[in-house]
Amino acid sequence: MTILVLDEGTSSTRALLFDEAGRIIDSEQQPVRCGYPRPGWVEQDADAIWEATRDVASTVIERAGGAAAIAAIGITNQRETVVAWDKDTGEPLAPAIVWQDRRTAQACAALRDGGHETFVHERSGLLLDPYFSASKMRWLLDHEGAVAQAAARGTLAFGTIDCWLRFKLTGRFETDASNASRTALMALETSRWDDDLCTLFGVPGSALPGIIDMAGDLGSCGLFGDPILVAASVGDQQAATLGQACIKQGMAKATFGTGLFALASTGATPPKSEHRLLATLLYQRDDIRLYALEGSVFVAGSLVQWLRDMAGLVGSAQETETLARSVEDNGGVTIIPAFTGLGAPHWRADITGSI
Numbered sequence: 001m002t003i004l005v006l007d008e009g010t011s012s013t014r015a016l017l018f019d020e021a022g023r024i025i026d027s028e029q030q031p032v033r034c035g036y037p038r039p040g041w042v043e044q045d046a047d048a049i050w051e052a053t054r055d056v057a058s059t060v061i062e063r064a065g066g067a068a069a070i071a072a073i074g075i076t077n078q079r080e081t082v083v084a085w086d087k088d089t090g091e092p093l094a095p096a097i098v099w100q101d102r103r104t105a106q107a108c109a110a111l112r113d114g115g116h117e118t119f120v121h122e123r124s125g126l127l128l129d130p131y132f133s134a135s136k137m138r139w140l141l142d143h144e145g146a147v148a149q150a151a152a153r154g155t156l157a158f159g160t161i162d163c164w165l166r167f168k169l170t171g172r173f174e175t176d177a178s179n180a181s182r183t184a185l186m187a188l189e190t191s192r193w194d195d196d197l198c199t200l201f202g203v204p205g206s207a208l209p210g211i212i213d214m215a216g217d218l219g220s221c222g223l224f225g226d227p228i229l230v231a232a233s234v235g236d237q238q239a240a241t242l243g244q245a246c247i248k249q250g251m252a253k254a255t256f257g258t259g260l261f262a263l264a265s266t267g268a269t270p271p272k273s274e275h276r277l278l279a280t281l282l283y284q285r286d287d288i289r290l291y292a293l294e295g296s297v298f299v300a301g302s303l304v305q306w307l308r309d310m311a312g313l314v315g316s317a318q319e320t321e322t323l324a325r326s327v328e329d330n331g332g333v334t335i336i337p338a339f340t341g342l343g344a345p346h347w348r349a350d351i352t353g354s355i
Contacts, residue, residue, distance in 0.1 A: 001071035002064060004228070006053055008077040008161050009236065010034070010098065010258045011305075013049065015056035017064055026063055028056040035095065040102035040340070043095035046083045049161065050168050058224060067225035073169070074232035076239040077161040079182045082136040084147045085164070087157045087173065094144040096161075097136040100258075100298060100340040104135035105349035116200060123197060125181065125188040125270060125279030129347050131296065133160060133183035134201040141202065156207040162233045163209050169230060170219030175209045176233040177289075181281035186211065188270050188279055191289065213285045214238075237261040238282050241292060247283070259343070260297035265290060276345040295344040299337035299353075306339065 002025065007014040010032070017026040030052040035043040061067055080099035085092045097103070108128045111117070117128045126132050137158050140147045150156035159167065160182070163175040180186040180193075185203060187194040191211055198205050212218060218230040234242065237255060241263045244253045252264035263282070271279045271293040283290040304320055307313045314320055333355065341349040 005074045010078045013052040015060040028059045042098040042101040046092040046096045061224045070228050072229045072231035076236050079235040082133050083164040084140050085157050087155045093146040102130045104130040124184045126184045137203045158207045169221040172219045173209045174212045176214045177284040178235040178238040180211045256300045258302045260300040262295045263292040298340045298343045303337045
């Protein structure tokens with residue numbers, strides 16, 4: 001028997017098939033495009049995300065011999081990105097707002113100026129920054145008529161990418177605790193939606209999914225033939241930390257992808273940072289919770305993409321290493337890659353990239 005992992009990232013969606021020894025025996029990948037309608041805005045088509053995920057899964061399942069050959073599905077995903085859809089129709093109501101999006105910078109600054117950041121940090125482990133999901137949800141309610149109308153009807157669903165994909169796969173409206181911990185609406189120590197946080201951001205609790213464990217019976221998917229158990233769902237950076245076996249207190253990992261994310265396990269105790277780092281839920285199952293201290297850098301690999309696609313300085317990502325090795329030093333030229341503001345520990349949404 002094999003395990004199918006669906007890895008939905010910012011730039012692509014992958015399906016990977018693992019054997020019983022944990023080896024990758026097959027994979028399929030499709031790109032996922034971002035839209036940039038205004039400076040600082042980053043959007044994606046939620047339907048396109050689902051279709052790409054469905055297609056790569058279908059391809060790998062077919063090559064495996066059909067759904068009966070798949071023991072379970074696991075999901076990992078880009079975090080914080082918000083999808084709004086109608087619970088009755090299952091149709092998206094607006095473009096998904098991606099984690100990199102900065103359109104809510106002024107709203108977050110207003111809450112900060114109002115003295116609310118300490119409360120948000122102590123309750124959720126996060127800070128007042130456009131990076132997190134809560135302000136994105138409020139923006140959608142304020143600026144997308146279809147979202148406000150669905151809220152009035154009681155059919156609005158807000159969810160991160162894990163929630164959206166599992167809704168399409170299983171029909172269940174739930175989010176795993178690792179993704180919920182990135183919204184700024186969940187009380188970190190209880191793993192429950194917090195009424196005070198929801199009131200502060202103006203997000204109706206009726207639009208939020210149930211919060212569930214990261215592993216167990218997370219639903220059944222019958223879209224590919226025989227029913228397949230969805231057995232795990234974990235935000236990408238927590239998944240990377242667990243995958244590197246960084247479970248004991250003090251163990252850490254750093255992942256370089258679109259951005260850079262460093263997480264250090266703090267065990268069963270939520271961390272309390274005095275240096276504007278984040279506390280996040282690392283693992284939850286059967287009332288067992290582990291936490292991590294996180295530093296988030298918004299631009300890492302995406303800087304190489306910018307050098308290729310926007311600046312035209314290289315024709316491929318591989319050329320950057322060749323060019324770097326061709327000179328003794330940088331000649332005094334430095335890039336500040338604040339294309340979507342600065343993350344930890346500065347949290348400056350107003351800073352822009354410069355050379």
